[in-house]
Amino acid sequence: MKTVHVAVGVILRDGQTFVCLRGEHQHQGGKWEFPGGKVDEGETVAEALSRELAEEVGITVTGSEPLTVIRHAYPDKQVVLDVHKVTAFDGEPHGKEGQQSRWQTMDALKPDDFPAANREIIAALQQ
Numbered sequence: 001m002k003t004v005h006v007a008v009g010v011i012l013r014d015g016q017t018f019v020c021l022r023g024e025h026q027h028q029g030g031k032w033e034f035p036g037g038k039v040d041e042g043e044t045v046a047e048a049l050s051r052e053l054a055e056e057v058g059i060t061v062t063g064s065e066p067l068t069v070i071r072h073a074y075p076d077k078q079v080v081l082d083v084h085k086v087t088a089f090d091g092e093p094h095g096k097e098g099q100q101s102r103w104q105t106m107d108a109l110k111p112d113d114f115p116a117a118n119r120e121i122i123a124a125l126q127q
């Protein structure tokens with residue numbers, strides 16, 4: 001099965017995190033996500049994280065740290081989520097591609113609203 005390597009950013013500010021709604025046509029459409037996307041060939045995870053967050057939510061990452069790496073098999077696709085906390089950035093995050101987005105406190109994150117692979121990320125953020 002196809003495996004995709006994904007850079008995922010947990011954008012943090014004042015005890016909240018910035019989440020986006022995945023489009024219905026996308027894999028796991030209708031679920032909320034931490035913004036991010038596929039690591040391109042020849043790109044580091046840090047480069048992919050910066051590029052994807054600029055494209056999707058319009059910020060420039062200036063500080064980040066690794067949180068966890070999650071391997072998950074969906075029925076149609078395997079993913080490796082390389083998850084980073086984004087602790088400093090320039091610009092105001094927004095749904096740059098027209099997607100719905102919102103700031104949420106950690107306590108308000110509901111695992112069922114996110115793809116199944118995100119369960120562990122949310123658990124780590126809530127501990």
Ligand SMILES: Nc1nc2c([nH]c(=O)n2[C@@H]2O[C@H](COP(=O)(O)OP(=O)(O)OP(=O)(O)O)[C@@H](O)[C@H]2O)c(=O)[nH]1
Nearest residue numbers: 004006008027028033034035036037038079115117118
């Ligand atoms: N960005 C993101 N992707 C996630 C999360 N959880 C999760 O399972 N994924 C999966 O990771 C895979 C790749 O993410 P993506 O669709 O954002 O990739 P991308 O931005 O490069 O999209 P594109 O293919 O439309 O260019 C998808 O299969 C998606 O379902 C998450 O929290 N954030």
Ligand SMILES: [Mg+2]
Nearest residue numbers: 035036037038
């Ligand atoms: Mg994406």
